[in-house]
Ligand SMILES: [Zn+2]
């Protein structure tokens with residue numbers, strides 16, 4: 001019994017399908033090799049197709065985007081991760097070249113949209129209040145630590161009395177015991193004040209213990225009384 005044309009076709013189709021299923025990896029590898037070797041041709045062919053079928057391609061792309069938003073997002077994420085440096089370099093370059101243009105544009109936008117910007121800022125603050133406060137606190141702590149380091153770099157990193165050197169225990173001591181009067185002359189912390197006034201004389205580093213001890217012992221840390229005995 002001889003096969004009909006249809007039967008033979010079906011048989012070949014089935015064989016091809018079976019081959020595809022069992023040789024997936026090889027096929028994918030060959031595919032990849034082909035794409036790598038014929039990159040230019042493929043791109044040209046694609047471009048040609050795009051030029052002649054623009055509307056269909058765009059419609060199809062749009063449909064795909066709507067149908068698979070998670071795939072698109074994943075793709076974008078992958079792309080960003082792979083091209084991050086390139087993108088940032090490009091952005092930087094663009095900003096450097098067009099600095100004045102961008103600034104002028106922003107200025108115009110800001111003056112024309114004052115209310116909108118204020119409303120947006122307020123909305124953002126209200127919806128991110130918690131994070132913003134935590135971030136502000138974190139930055140404040142970091143700034144104060146930095147200021148302390150700058151001041152201690154000048155006045156020393158140890159208590160002048162007991163030689164304690166753990167930074168969290170250290171403070172600034174007013175040698176003439178005029179701290180309360182001095183603090184009335186400015187607002188906020190003493191560290192920025194010292195930096196701003198270029199590290200004047202009359203201050204030294206002490207630990208809180210010695211500082212308080214001195215305050216309660218007529219200007220002399222109890223450590224010093226003990227060492228005299
Ligand atoms: Zn001390």
Ligand SMILES: [Zn+2]
Pocket residue numbers: 161162209210213221222223224
């Ligand atoms: Zn002491």
